[in-house]
Amino acid sequence: MGITTGPPAGPASGVRQALRRGRAGSRVGTRAARTAPRVGPDGRRRRRVELTPYLFLLVPVGLLVTFTYVPVMNMVGYSFTDWNGISKDRDVVGLANYARIFGGPEYFEVFFVSLYYFAASFVQMGLALYFATVLSFSTRFRNLFKGILFFPYLINGVAIGFTFLYFFRPGGTLDTTLAALGLEALTTQWLGNPDVINVSLAGTSVWRYTGLNFVLFLGAIQSINPHLYEAAELDGANRWDQFRWIILPSIKPVVTLSFILAVSGSLAVFEIPYVMTGGANGSETFVIQTIGLAFEMRPRRVGLASAMAVVLLLFVLLITWIQRKVVPDEKVNLT
Amino acid sequence: MRKRTVALAAAATTLLAACGGDDGGQQAGADGEIAGDITVLTNRTDIVDTVFADYKAAFEEEHPDVTVTFEAITDYEGEVTTRMSTADYGDVLLIPNTIAPADLPDFFEPLGPVDELAETYRFVRGEQAYDGQSYGIAITGNVQGIVYNKTVWEEAGVTEIPTSPDEFLDALGAIADATDAVPLYTNYADGWPLTQWEGHRGTISADPEAANLLAETDSPWAEGEEHFVIDSLLFDAVAAGLTEPDPITTNWEESKGMLGRGEVASMVLGSWAITQMRDAADDPDDIGYMPFPHQVDGTFHSTAGGDYKNGINVNSDNKAAARAWLDWFADESGYATDQGGLSPRLDGPTPDTLADFEELGVEYVELAPAEPGAESLVNDIDAEAEIGLWNPDYRQRIVDAARGASGETKEQVFDDLNARWAEARAAVVGT
Numbered sequence: 036m037g038i039t040t041g042p043p044a045g046p047a048s049g050v051r052q053a054l055r056r057g058r059a060g061s062r063v064g065t066r067a068a069r070t071a072p073r074v075g076p077d078g079r080r081r082r083r084v085e086l087t088p089y090l091f092l093l094v095p096v097g098l099l100v101t102f103t104y105v106p107v108m109n110m111v112g113y114s115f116t117d118w119n120g121i122s123k124d125r126d127v128v129g130l131a132n133y134a135r136i137f138g139g140p141e142y143f144e145v146f147f148v149s150l151y152y153f154a155a156s157f158v159q160m161g162l163a164l165y166f167a168t169v170l171s172f173s174t175r176f177r178n179l180f181k182g183i184l185f186f187p188y189l190i191n192g193v194a195i196g197f198t199f200l201y202f203f204r205p206g207g208t209l210d211t212t213l214a215a216l217g218l219e220a221l222t223t224q225w226l227g228n229p230d231v232i233n234v235s236l237a238g239t240s241v242w243r244y245t246g247l248n249f250v251l252f253l254g255a256i257q258s259i260n261p262h263l264y265e266a267a268e269l270d271g272a273n274r275w276d277q278f279r280w281i282i283l284p285s286i287k288p289v290v291t292l293s294f295i296l297a298v299s300g301s302l303a304v305f306e307i308p309y310v311m312t313g314g315a316n317g318s319e320t321f322v323i324q325t326i327g328l329a330f331e332m333r334p335r336r337v338g339l340a341s342a343m344a345v346v347l348l349l350f351v352l353l354i355t356w357i358q359r360k361v362v363p364d365e366k367v368n369l370t
Numbered sequence: 371m372r373k374r375t376v377a378l379a380a381a382a383t384t385l386l387a388a389c390g391g392d393d394g395g396q397q398a399g400a401d402g403e404i405a406g407d408i409t410v411l412t413n414r415t416d417i418v419d420t421v422f423a424d425y426k427a428a429f430e431e432e433h434p435d436v437t438v439t440f441e442a443i444t445d446y447e448g449e450v451t452t453r454m455s456t457a458d459y460g461d462v463l464l465i466p467n468t469i470a471p472a473d474l475p476d477f478f479e480p481l482g483p484v485d486e487l488a489e490t491y492r493f494v495r496g497e498q499a500y501d502g503q504s505y506g507i508a509i510t511g512n513v514q515g516i517v518y519n520k521t522v523w524e525e526a527g528v529t530e531i532p533t534s535p536d537e538f539l540d541a542l543g544a545i546a547d548a549t550d551a552v553p554l555y556t557n558y559a560d561g562w563p564l565t566q567w568e569g570h571r572g573t574i575s576a577d578p579e580a581a582n583l584l585a586e587t588d589s590p591w592a593e594g595e596e597h598f599v600i601d602s603l604l605f606d607a608v609a610a611g612l613t614e615p616d617p618i619t620t621n622w623e624e625s626k627g628m629l630g631r632g633e634v635a636s637m638v639l640g641s642w643a644i645t646q647m648r649d650a651a652d653d654p655d656d657i658g659y660m661p662f663p664h665q666v667d668g669t670f671h672s673t674a675g676g677d678y679k680n681g682i683n684v685n686s687d688n689k690a691a692a693r694a695w696l697d698w699f700a701d702e703s704g705y706a707t708d709q710g711g712l713s714p715r716l717d718g719p720t721p722d723t724l725a726d727f728e729e730l731g732v733e734y735v736e737l738a739p740a741e742p743g744a745e746s747l748v749n750d751i752d753a754e755a756e757i758g759l760w761n762p763d764y765r766q767r768i769v770d771a772a773r774g775a776s777g778e779t780k781e782q783v784f785d786d787l788n789a790r791w792a793e794a795r796a797a798v799v800g801t
Contacts, residue, residue, distance in 0.1 A: 122473045204619035226618035229775040298396055313561050315766045316618055316775060330448065331758050332753050334470045334746070 061329030107348075113341035120329065120337035132342035142343065145321050148233055148308075149301045155237035160290070163242070163248030168278055181253070188246035196310030198333040199239045200226075229317045236308050236318055243307070244300075248293055255286035291362055298358070299351040321347055405435035406688035407694060411463035413446035413678065423589075423702050423723065436691045452690040457685035461692040462699075464678035471500040471745040478505040479682040479689055480694070484739075489702065491714050493676030496581075506679025507700045511712030513672040513724065513734055514569040518636035519629055519645050520658040522551045526635075531660050539664035540737070542612040545635045554607050555625055555634040558769055560616035561762030566639050567600055568759050571737065572673040574599045576666040578738040580673075585740075585747040585799070588644060588792035591784035599664060601768050605780050608772035614786045617769055626650035630657070638662075640678065642726060644723040645710035659726045672727065674712060674734040675679065746800065755794030757787060 114132055118125035136142045168183055170177055187195070202208045203225035210222045222336065224236045267277050282292075305322040308314060314323035319342070329340035377485075412418055412642070418440050426438045441460060442448050442629055453459040453467050454477055465471035467476060480503035481487060485503045487494045498506035523529075526548040542553035557563035572580040573597040585591055590597040607613055614634075626635040630651025636644075641659065648654035661670040680699060682692045699705060706713045710723035718727065740747065752759050764787075771778040 089542070119470060119473075121469060121477075122685065123476045139799060202617060205616045207619075224616045224618070227616040227773075227775070229770070232618070312559070312618055313762070315763070316770055327758075327761070327763065328756075331761055331763075332756070332758055333468055334749055334753055335468055336753055 104195055111345055112342045113338055114345050115342075116338045118338045118341075120335040122135075125338070128338065132339045133346070134337065136342055136346055141322075142324070143322050145319050146302070148318060148320050149261050149304060151233040151237040152240055152304045153298065156301055157242050159241045159245050160293055160297065163245050163252055163293075165288075166245075167249050167252035167256055169276035169280060171253060171282075172274075175338075181249075184249050187243050187245040188245075188250075192243070193310050194308040195243055196238065196307055199235075199307075203235055226312060226316065229321050232316050232318050236311060239307050239311070240304070247339070251293060252286060255289040256282055259285045271281075290356075294362075295355055297359055298354050302351055302354070303347060380718040396440070401559060403435075404433050404690045404694045405509045406691050407437045407439065408461040408686070408688050408691045409439045409441055410695060411441050411443060411446075411450060411460040413443060415444055419443035421708070421768065425699070425705075427704075429698050432698070433691070433694055436688075436694065438695060449648055457683075459683055459689060461683055461686040462680055462695050463569055463683060465498050465506045465681040467678075470749065471498070472499065474500045474681075475503070475684075476503045477681075477684055479684050479686070479692075480505060481507065481682070481693075488522040490716060492674070492716055492736065493679075493714060495592050496737045497676050498679045498681065499653045499739060500745060501742065506676075506681040507696060508676030508679050508714040509699065510677045510706035510709050511674055511714060512569075512640040512642045512677055513674045513712065513732075514566070514573055515661045515672055515727070515732075516636050516638050517629065517643055518658050519551070519632050519634070519651075519656050520659060521656050522549055522635045524631045525549050525657075527627060535599065535606070535663050537608065538603065539606055540611070542607060542635070543610065546612055549632070549635070550629075551632055551635040552614045553635045555612050555620065555628070555637045556604070556608070556617055556769060557620050557622055557625055557764060558614075558624040559578065559620040561766065563622060563637070563639060564762045564765040565760050567604060567765060569661050569673060569675065570600050571596060572735040573662045573671050574664050574666075576669075576671040576733070576735055578735055578736075578757065581737050581748060582740050583595075584745070585744065586750060589788040590719075590791055593786045593787060597787075600662075600782070601765070601784070603663070605768050605772040605783075608769050609774075609780075612716050613769075613773075616771070624763060632656070636785065640707070642711060645688040648723075659723065661727065661730065661732045670727075670730055670732040671735050672732050675734050677711065681724075751791065751794045752799045755790040757790060757794075 075210045113125075115127055115129060115130075116125040117128045126231060166180075169182075170180055172179070205224060205227075209225060213222050221233055226232050263281050264277055267281060272280070303322055304320045305326075308318045308320055309323050309326070314320065314327070325340045325343045325347070328336045328343070392429065412422065414422065422440050422442075426440070428440060429632075430436060446464065447468060450459055450463060451468055454466075465474075482504060484494055484499050484504045486500055487507070491507055493508040493510055494504045494506075497508070498504065522545060526541070526545040528541040528544055531536075532541050545551055545553040560582050561741055572578065574580075577583070580596060587595070589595065591601065592598060608617075624632060625637065627650050629637060629647055630653075644657060644659055647657045651657050661672050664670075680696045682689055682696060686692050700714045707719055707721050710721045712721065712724070713719060739745070758764050767776070767778075768783060770776040771783050773778065
């Protein structure tokens, strides 16, 4: 029974007593709710007790509704209008904005750019997994390396954009480094060459986000029971076998999560290309295109941009749903 | 002199109050008294504590009952347009460029009939006016042209100002051969400097109706049309390799020093840029200003237009004081001349930055307003076509095509632009 595990009632101030009563009461209450008439305290008390979890939820849900659901609802509303973002009046145009988006290929061509980032996310996960595995075993300067790998994720995206702008410019850090290594032949206009620009930008993205993946993987790997390695070693498993049959299966949920984030992330790439090129030279992504319509067109086309944002949201939801179907959540069980 | 202007301002205020009375909407402050606190929004974060502080002192001396507070905003357009969904956007503010003419009455106080204000001020006819009422007075005026480094151009042996795009390209070629300078710097990466090319509407045809005529043509990029001439010059210069080698990594702030040091020979920018370029140059006299290389009947032309316009918040509590500041800023502050721009007043002085233009006998073209009801036609067609004449993307595409990065030819780009314009025009005008 809940009450017996509660703290023993001793001489305490009224407030504390009240608190305790409340706490004890809540245990009684929840149990009472489950096994209906067995405890059966008076009705008033029961009601207050049932409200407690909802009171705790009130603040986070309130914030979520205010800053996420209401704006999204507004956005969906705008997407059926021709609003310019400023005007006090707007006309409802029905599905015209959606018809326009799905009417031609030009709005979707930009998704081609997302493929670069999607491919890059595999490189990113591979690198992160590699480093996480290596650093999960006892390695010299382990914490230093952890810090170095995670550091880029802590830097503001705009700062990263500017740093890499100097890194990639002709005669910049990358060119100088290549020249020092005698590899001048490889230099190109890293951002000026339309065949290379998206690779450069995706590379920047890998540099930035590898640290996050790394920390997620490392955390998962470190939660593996070390006895398993010992047992595996006794059975003659080498490091690769340990990785393949112990580490990978144990962290599968985290890998799946990273994969979902990678897909939706690559559809919604924004910060790095926007800061570095503003979407010029074939680096425009869907979100940059949306921003352009919403804020840079004169007059602005907030209605159309909202419709595009809704389309993107639906895409991400759809892909996540498909993924959940194809790769269902499994319980990890190594024993 | 000062007294007279005060009287004028007072008269104007009374007039305004009277106008309000006619509409039955008497709300011009407490009896139109010039008193109270006003907040002035500005984009000049760089001089708000220096030059503007002096303005405040001078103004408050004239109007002791008024207290002026400035609010300098870095991302002016973005922040102010967001704030405009509330009533709290200052008393006097620069009207954001993204406000459609039809929306002006909802947000700004009318300053008076356009015809009346046009007797005193420039740039009130075509800009920030709706339904015969004017909503803003320009803080300064700009003409369009090309800033260049005189020393570099002379080193390359170019002494005559080019009068045609071909001559201009030849001159750029000579600069490329004779010097290490980048002949023409596009500032592609920052984007907005490319929109300066659009300011040459009217320069090519020398026709005040140039902007309005866009709504009447299906092919603004047909040979000989303004946009054809402007964009061809950009395309040809880039295609001939006369611009910066890697456009994606250009940097606006750096470009000023580069022009001053002679690492860049020329840039297409409005006259507002001249002072900034001079400030960044070792020798300010190196910086010259030439008109767009095109002549009509042997004369250069340059489109003159207002910069940001000061307007009054329709929700202001102290409209009389706000109006007094607005008038004082236009008439007495000397801001336009100090900043090297054309005065908003018709009788204002010519700034020394435009001495080069005076010498060449450049004629200024002030674009005419659209017919009532057609004020937003060109913008609507532009938005429907998603070309974005004032957007960097459109000219970035031309640069990309010209440097062979996108695989499009000039004809393909212009044909596509024409097709989209025609289709959008049919959609907008047809409805």
